[in-house]
Amino acid sequence: MATETLTLGKALNLGLRRAMEDDPKVVLMGEDIGRLGGVFRITDGLQKDFGEARVVDTPLAEAGILGTAVGLALRGYRPVCEIQFDGFVFPAVNQIITQVAKISARSRGRQRMPVVVRIPFGGGIGAVEHHSESPEAYFAHTPGLKVVAVSNPVDAYWGIQQAIAGPDPVVFLEPKRRYWEKAEVDLDATPEPLFGSRVVRGGDDVTVLAYGPMVKTALQAAEAAAGEGRSLEVVDLRTLAPLDLDPVVASVRRTGRCVVVHEAAVTLGMGAEIAARITEECFHSLEAPVLRVGGWDVPYPPARMEEEYLPDLDRVLDAVDRAMGF
């Protein structure tokens, strides 16, 4: 059994490598992903081993990356596009929303779009403007897309392979500030399904939902809460479209309280949808409204103010307190 200790970034790198070995139709495309190996080195070494036809350093234009990916997909390829930073996905949004997301329905299933859009997302790395965005809600609101946000090396390793192997377009969100976090990854395990949420810590008092970078934050909050005798159940949503709320519903029916955490602006962030759905499903079990902890409704601030912008352990606990106090 091959178990390795991998960072999240390295797990993605290995996952991409394995996907490329498994299927010669997999083509990686993006800015600086070849010779440089990507600004986060997620594609490190892949161009050397698979050649320039399969790891394509593109011209500098995100619409071009996604638009040509559509064409490659129509020709039978499985393009995996890297968007260098979250804030630079917007030039590609026209292709993603009007083409990638719609082509299967447009063609009544004759044409499929096995395109993966990898986006390092979220803040917390002290970066300049546009490098710390959390654009997931734009995609999760768009019918035709699937959206995944991994939180750990194991899901990163398997998730990227599953996303690539799947027949539908996937916006694959990578928590950039967790790229250097490590875990043991069993490279031969049977992976969990890509589109499912998972209870990552059991608890009884409040159900805390998170995804991507905030899973660690939620777990830290649960640890701290335990010290004060409060028991939080933490769910890693893993998939944002489709949302897998079954484990959440089961949990909330038990706890009666729910807090959702994400970095994206709270207004119309994932928390909004989750709150609406959970309230509908668990109406009679809820002791308090579903509370949301998110980024404030302001443009992501300069790096030296981001600590006050981002949800942290304390803000999660504050929401837990408010939920308990209802």
Add this chain to the structure above:
Amino acid sequence: MATETLTLGKALNLGLRRAMEDDPKVVLMGEDIGRLGGVFRITDGLQKDFGEARVVDTPLAEAGILGTAVGLALRGYRPVCEIQFDGFVFPAVNQIITQVAKISARSRGRQRMPVVVRIPFGGGIGAVEHHSESPEAYFAHTPGLKVVAVSNPVDAYWGIQQAIAGPDPVVFLEPKRRYWEKAEVDLDATPEPLFGSRVVRGGDDVTVLAYGPMVKTALQAAEAAAGEGRSLEVVDLRTLAPLDLDPVVASVRRTGRCVVVHEAAVTLGMGAEIAARITEECFHSLEAPVLRVGGWDVPYPPARMEEEYLPDLDRVLDAVDRAMGF
């Protein structure tokens, strides 16, 4: 007192005219808005009267329209951009989200962005693909933007003038299938504030929220419900960012039930945010969860299937029934 019977489209046309008379810095920009007067004739006659410098037929590129609007705004102009149809706003989304929405915060208020983006939105006109979209949630989720959706000629006439006169960027959504609906407009009245919702029909059993084209649908539902002895209070939200939920909260505290209606896909549509907020504000008054009636989570279907896609009177009443049955 000058009261005229105006269609919604004509009210916009007059409102634009008045805004241009009031402020020589107002410049209209868009595809086919000049000689043709726009595909919906909303700018009819304005180029003839104000000249080509103030009513600009642009090259065919939406990013170009929004990007040059930013520059004009930085030079002290007040650009009003027409996006020909909702589905064609996406090429401009990069400029709207990364520039228009952020420049005020980026410059700490030194630079303001009095840019209005007019978008005929929504379905129901039997159009081909991309001509029936409801993209409001993308904008309402974006800090820095204001989003307005008018439902009637009076709000259209005043709203467009207020949006143009204001100092912040406004995505101004026009319910295209209601362009031909008429109302009396008092051209000299004192308008209501732009950013406020309004109770348009009083009622006691369920609060129904709508905006843009769905206000009429909600009112029709209320009428039908009244026939069956059920009293619906209908609120025209009018503004989607900022959301003015005070009248809604007051209403729901009384009715205990709330249904939100929009054409956009239900997942992460405006209904999600409203449900989350109303539940938080009215938790102890709610007799049922806030229910959402929206477009299905599929790409907008071909015209001859749109009737089954779009919320209508029956679907609103169905949700009302479910709310009552909780």
Add this chain to the structure above:
Amino acid sequence: MSTLPTEVVDPVPGAGAPHLPPQPGLVQLLTPEGQRVADPTYAVDLSPDELRALYRDLVLVRRWDTEATALQRQGELGLWASLLGQEAAQVGAAHALRPDDMAFPTYREHGVAWVRGVDPLHVMSLFRGVDNGGWDPVETGFNLYTIVIGAQTLHATGYAMGVQRDGAESAVLAFLGDGATSQGEVNEAMIWAASFQAPVVFFCQNNQYAISAPIERQSRVPLYQRASGFGFPGVRVDGNDVLAVLAVTRAALAAAREGQGPTFIEAFTYRMGAHTTSDDPSRYRLADEMEEWKLRDPIARLRVYLAHEGMADAAFFDGVDAEADALAARVRRGTVQMQPPAAETMFDSVYAEQTPPLAAQREQFVAYQASFEGSH
């Protein structure tokens, strides 16, 4: 207000005031009067059968187009985007394609669809609002229509990159309009195609207008010159001359197949109808202009040539007309009968692997619809 040159622009030769003599630099093999002329670079040598086939296609697609416009007026279509005047550009370009080539149309390439063997009824179903075009893009080598201006040019380029990776000797033809040349994505497609020397040919029908915007709004210089800025050849061809279009497109596709990279073709033509049936061109263009372009009709000149050369007689022409009427009748019959699929199918091809929430929505929808059965 000093220098506002919004409309005072350099004339694009032949655009504002078209005159019959061909423009310098315009490739032409058949004059508007039906005379065969030579071009220093481009030639075609077609058999009488091939020439008659071209003529037949031109007449048939025009007849179909006329019928479609009529059907729209009668409420049977939601919309129609007429190709009137652009038949030669489309039929000529399509005849240059080999079966293994791939075409990426806009929303107006009914003539290309026809030549690629797409059933006209599949095009009609889109404009009727029944679906988004029901043909098989793989079987026909003709992608679905793309309505978002320019998006398909990137798809074509990416597809051509796939052709390269397959080591195939196919080429890709990307259609676009003159207005589309202003879209950023179209320019990116040209940058990509140049950078990767992808086997794609950009075929721009410059029909002088993007809805109401005259070509001068998009470019002050002839459009075909755009390509040189990206480092590949551009050529302007008489878009109403089916022979010239065929010759130029064939050459460009051959170059693409041979690894010489992209070409930009500007087919200089004219939209004789409205932009679509929703449009009112009298608001932005003069009748004179149309009168001049009528003299350059793409079908008339081939007819004159065929007749004059004795390659076709009255029986042939009558036969084609009869065939055209039969096609129109078939199109009409098929169109008026078309019904949309069951509404719940809108849930079925959003994803290849259906998601549980959408499956649940579908169930909810079906149950809700069923609740009305018998009631209304």
Add this chain to the structure above:
Amino acid sequence: MSTLPTEVVDPVPGAGAPHLPPQPGLVQLLTPEGQRVADPTYAVDLSPDELRALYRDLVLVRRWDTEATALQRQGELGLWASLLGQEAAQVGAAHALRPDDMAFPTYREHGVAWVRGVDPLHVMSLFRGVDNGGWDPVETGFNLYTIVIGAQTLHATGYAMGVQRDGAESAVLAFLGDGATSQGEVNEAMIWAASFQAPVVFFCQNNQYAISAPIERQSRVPLYQRASGFGFPGVRVDGNDVLAVLAVTRAALAAAREGQGPTFIEAFTYRMGAHTTSDDPSRYRLADEMEEWKLRDPIARLRVYLAHEGMADAAFFDGVDAEADALAARVRRGTVQMQPPAAETMFDSVYAEQTPPLAAQREQFVAYQASFEGSH
């Protein structure tokens, strides 16, 4: 896999293997060896004072840049985008601007900022993560930095359309990189500028790389040729020759002011440092290349010229160096002291008219922050 020409591309003259003799078509007025040469089209006639002022600016911005890189290494900045090697392109272009002109930079135009009178500390505050650049764009005629590649070229063009509407005789200078030329929006900016004959000059610093992507990935032909496809002039200038850059930019801005429309300037230069302090250029470029470009240093040649012509002596050069050190010290002192504004200010300039929900969020935030006072 047959013809995959991803790296086998036509050489852009002088990009892959730069050699000292100037490229044909490259405007140069001062050779790398410090010799004044004439150009058939462009001339400048500068007084010794003006030449010394140019030299001073070149040295000062380089010194500032060096200090900033050091400060980043010491953890005082989050990031730094070095202008090393591009001083002449930036200082030359900036000196061509008049006070009433407007410049739209990317994120690397510290040299332009300096010449426009922006306090270097305002640039430092951005890279320290304290704000997004605190200078006043109106007062300095220098817009805020734009990080989304190319977005500013449209802003510049729109601003220039405003200048037209004002009847003003100002011009606009839009900065962009070689990589940026592939963005759709940049091409749209050129289309707009051409269509409206807007008084904007596109100043592209071709520093041979977009992070790791060599210029050949963006274009197979020299970049300045892009403009001709859009119908306006393009010119390639030696970007390491401050005199030539000044001459060419002045001429282009003058033409813009006179209503002759846009120009595209390709300043052929080289990024001597990393893309930013986060980058590791050893992964994608060879040391040789840098060695060759060192011989074309933009400062050395002006120094040689000044000295040789007797326009500056050791005292002058020493004085400039001392000034540079003083500037560096001031930059260091100011930078390490900079603190972010109070966190709640992030709510304050999202809108000019604050919204009630955001005001409520601010209150909530302030109350929440206050709840910790004294506790940790």
